[in-house]
Amino acid sequence: MNTDADDRWSLVVPLKPLARAKSRLTPSAGARLRPRLALAFAEDTVGAALACARVRDVTVVTDDPAAGAALAAVGARIEPDVPGAGLNAALAHGARVVRRERPAARVAALGADLPALRPDELARVLDTARQFPRAFLADAAEIGTTFLSAAPGVELEPAFGGPSRLRHLSTGAVEIRSAGVDSVRRDVDTGEDLAAARALGLGPRTAARWLPVAG
Ligand SMILES: Nc1nc2c(ncn2[C@@H]2O[C@H](COP(=O)(O)OP(=O)(O)OP(=O)(O)O)[C@@H](O)[C@H]2O)c(=O)[nH]1
Numbered sequence: 001m002n003t004d005a006d007d008r009w010s011l012v013v014p015l016k017p018l019a020r021a022k023s024r025l026t027p028s029a030g031a032r033l034r035p036r037l038a039l040a041f042a043e044d045t046v047g048a049a050l051a052c053a054r055v056r057d058v059t060v061v062t063d064d065p066a067a068g069a070a071l072a073a074v075g076a077r078i079e080p081d082v083p084g085a086g087l088n089a090a091l092a093h094g095a096r097v098v099r100r101e102r103p104a105a106r107v108a109a110l111g112a113d114l115p116a117l118r119p120d121e122l123a124r125v126l127d128t129a130r131q132f133p134r135a136f137l138a139d140a141a142e143i144g145t146t147f148l149s150a151a152p153g154v155e156l157e158p159a160f161g162g163p164s165r166l167r168h169l170s171t172g173a174v175e176i177r178s179a180g181v182d183s184v185r186r187d188v189d190t191g192e193d194l195a196a197a198r199a200l201g202l203g204p205r206t207a208a209r210w211l212p213v214a215g
């Protein structure tokens with residue numbers, strides 16, 4: 001039973017140091033713009049998540065001081081990474097930190113690379129996720145994962161990385177198949193992904209960095 005009066009979600013967003021983030025964007029964005037775009041994606045993701053009425057707080061797990069400062073300014077709580085342990089350890093750590101303070105928290109992991117994210121679409125995903133102990137949303141390519149949730153009392157068990165859709169299915173998480181959630185599925189790894197996110201509508205920080213360059 002959830003004994004926490006506040007039933008909203010706590011989101012955990014992982015972010016690699018910007019010097020290494022979004023390496024697959026280098027051919028489209030160039031080496032100088034790539035880290036700035038990676039930060040803009042994260043700022044737009046966190047900004048949209050915090051604008052969602054179902055979200056209580058967003059914890060960004062990162063070891064990048066500049067990104068941490070910028071995302072704290074957007075409203076995120078910043079938690080240091082587990083050195084060298086990788087994405088899933090970072091997510092598990094973020095979820096533990098949230099539940100240390102609020103043991104009955106509803107927790108969900110969300111990629112930092114969703115620059116078209118819309119608060120109303122995230123609300124739709126969260127409302128569906130509430131019905132299951134663990135639930136996830138596949139990325140637009142139907143190969144990876146952009147969102148994974150755990151109800152109060154349930155371990156997150158993140159298994160992100162590459163073809164994680166099947167991995168999350170195999171760990172018993174329920175796949176969310178709702179319509180009208182394209183912006184939550186639209187992660188950006190490549191220039192093609194960025195064009196697809198642009199077609200959905202980029203968030204303000206990404207638009208300001210990318211549109212003057214892309215034309
Ligand atoms: N805190 C933390 N976040 C990570 C780590 N590895 C990946 N991430 C984040 O996990 C999310 C999904 O990773 P990817 O989509 O592969 O992003 P990426 O690693 O920046 O992209 P590539 O360099 O192109 O592989 C992104 O928000 C990354 O910043 C890690 O070791 N620690």
Ligand SMILES: C=C(OP(=O)(O)O)C(=O)O
Nearest residue numbers: 144145160161162164189
């Ligand atoms: C991290 C993931 O994939 P990618 O690196 O392709 O975004 C994932 O979808 O689990």
